[in-house]
Amino acid sequence: MGALEDSGAGASPGAPAALAVLDVLDRDGQPRQTFTVREWPLRVGRSLANDVVLADPHVAAQHFSIAPTDPTAPDLPDAHHLTLQVRGTRNGLQLGAKHLRAEESAALRSDGDALELTAGRTRLRLRLPAHMLAAELPLAATLPLRRRVATIVIAAALLLLGLLLRTWLDTDPDGFGRAAGSMVLGVVVAGGVWCGAWALLSKTFAHQARFGWHLRVFLLGSIVGLVVSALPPLLAFMLSWPWLSDFAFVGTVGVASVALYFHLLAVEPARQRLMKAVAALCAVIGVALTLWFNVQRSDQFGGELYMNHLYPPALRLARPVPVDAFVGGLGALKATLDKKAKDTSHSDDAGGGEGEE
Numbered sequence: 001m002g003a004l005e006d007s008g009a010g011a012s013p014g015a016p017a018a019l020a021v022l023d024v025l026d027r028d029g030q031p032r033q034t035f036t037v038r039e040w041p042l043r044v045g046r047s048l049a050n051d052v053v054l055a056d057p058h059v060a061a062q063h064f065s066i067a068p069t070d071p072t073a074p075d076l077p078d079a080h081h082l083t084l085q086v087r088g089t090r091n092g093l094q095l096g097a098k099h100l101r102a103e104e105s106a107a108l109r110s111d112g113d114a115l116e117l118t119a120g121r122t123r124l125r126l127r128l129p130a131h132m133l134a135a136e137l138p139l140a141a142t143l144p145l146r147r148r149v150a151t152i153v154i155a156a157a158l159l160l161l162g163l164l165l166r167t168w169l170d171t172d173p174d175g176f177g178r179a180a181g182s183m184v185l186g187v188v189v190a191g192g193v194w195c196g197a198w199a200l201l202s203k204t205f206a207h208q209a210r211f212g213w214h215l216r217v218f219l220l221g222s223i224v225g226l227v228v229s230a231l232p233p234l235l236a237f238m239l240s241w242p243w244l245s246d247f248a249f250v251g252t253v254g255v256a257s258v259a260l261y262f263h264l265l266a267v268e269p270a271r272q273r274l275m276k277a278v279a280a281l282c283a284v285i286g287v288a289l290t291l292w293f294n295v296q297r298s299d300q301f302g303g304e305l306y307m308n309h310l311y312p313p314a315l316r317l318a319r320p321v322p323v324d325a326f327v328g329g330l331g332a333l334k335a336t337l338d339k340k341a342k343d344t345s346h347s348d349d350a351g352g353g354e355g356e357e
Contacts, residue, residue, distance in 0.1 A: 017038070018129075020126060020127060022034070024054070028270055040066065041067035043065045044065065045064070060087060063120075064087055064119065065084075066108070084100070087103075091119075094116075094119075095117055148212055152219065155216065159226070162226045162227075167183050191219075194218060195215045196211070217263055221256070221262075228248075228252060228254075234309070236307055237310070237315065246304050253283055260282055261278075290303070
């Protein structure tokens with residue numbers, strides 16, 4: 001049996017150098033128990049004859065072992081000379097994205113991150129000397145309280161000013177006060193419920209509420225969303241590119257997906273890759289659904305039938321189109337309009353119902 005010790009006990013004097021570290025992970029990806037490997041081979045399973053004994057009913061008595069590829073050099077620390085051998089198990093072993101069945105083997109690599117393994121329902125992580133060590137993560141609690149509060153206050157003020165400006169532009173002067181009050185109340189209630197729900201999820205899965213984190217994500221995401229939603233119409237007007245305004249929803253969905261990633265990061269901090277994949281998938285689904293709804297509503301992929309944003313003429317950068325050229329270009333619309341005028345399917349359906357009544 002290989003030389004192995006629980007790292008919590010500390011290394012004994014004169015012990016061989018560590019060749020590897022095997023972490024037993026909890027559901028949050030944090031080490032629940034750590035074993036230091038000082039000699040190969042390493043045997044893992046449910047039987048007491050193993051170096052690492054796992055109390056998992058889905059693990060075989062002798063589940064897998066790791067040994068040098070060259071048996072004459074058992075102390076090689078390089079993973080290129082190590083082989084993982086799956087033993088007599090009906091459930092197999094998950095090595096990263098690869099599933100190994102019973103009696104299959106795989107050479108272990110030393111480049112990149114530590115190796116993730118799953119035996120039964122137990123997650124393991126094998127760390128070798130050549131593996132990259134993740135950077136130290138900062139503790140959010142160590143930041144001064146005044147800095148965290150200042151960030152939230154500044155972000156809330158910027159968001160409030162942006163929303164008030166948009167409300168002022170979209171509302172008649174007589175109804176601005178009522179509209180602004182409703183807007184502020186709605187944002188406060190919606191933000192509180194949204195951040196409170198995420199804080200509850202974080203408390204449930206990561207054991208920390210992190211309400212301040214979710215509040216900052218909500219505020220900063222809303223500010224960026226306002227900017228991203230305002231820029232395409234302005235650029236479309238300046239450059240005479242109506243498609244920018246027509247597909248402005250793509251940027252809005254992208255900002256929402258990034259904010260979703262940071263919310264998820266507080267819920268599952270140890271699964272950054274998975275959270276990125278979830279956020280990217282949500283972005284693709286959001287854009288696809290918006291395109292489908294646009295086609296159902298107006299028979300086109302864009303969100304607007306025409307560019308209806310008017311800004312001061314001094315902002316125009318595109319050259320003006322002569323009247324004759326503009327009128328001449330309208331001729332291309334004649335065939336489309338004639339076709340729609342002859343298409344009486346919708347009007348017949350509507351009129352048929354009235355006639356029957």
